[in-house]
Amino acid sequence: xxxxxxLDLFNNQIGDVGATAIAAALPHxxxxxxLxxxxSKNPIGDAGAAALFAGLExxxxxxxxxxxxxxIRTLG
Numbered sequence: 001x002x003x004x005x006x007l008d009l010f011n012n013q014i015g016d017v018g019a020t021a022i023a024a025a026l027p028h029x030x031x032x033x034x035l036x037x038x039x040s041k042n043p044i045g046d047a048g049a050a051a052l053f054a055g056l057e058x059x060x061x062x063x064x065x066x067x068x069x070x071x072i073r074t075l076g
Contacts, residue, residue, distance in 0.1 A: 002031050011039035019048030023055030030061060038068040046073055 014022070014037055022035070037044065044052075049072045056062065 004032055006034040006036070007032060008036040009042065010036060011041035014042045014044060014048075016043075016045055016048035016051070019044045020051040023048075023051040026052070026055035026062065027058040029059055032062055034064040034066075035062055036064075036066040038066045038070065040069045040071075042070050044070040044072060048072075 019037070022037075044067065049067065049070075052065070052067075056065070
């Protein structure tokens with residue numbers, strides 16, 4: 001997709017596996033600017049967060065990532 005600019009996955013039960021799948025697409029993203037994965041029903045933990053952050057290393061398009069209320073803790 002070359003036109004999607006915002007993806008809102010609020011409370012869509014996106015966990016570590018889903019976050020890892022999203023992360024794999026981030027380096028190839030050429031249009032998505034805002035990714036909203038917030039919500040208490042998105043049980044993204046440390047593993048999913050680490051995958052997302054790794055996917056962002058080679059992404060120059062995304063300007064906003066919202067992980068508010070996700071149960072991410074401090075990575076060790």
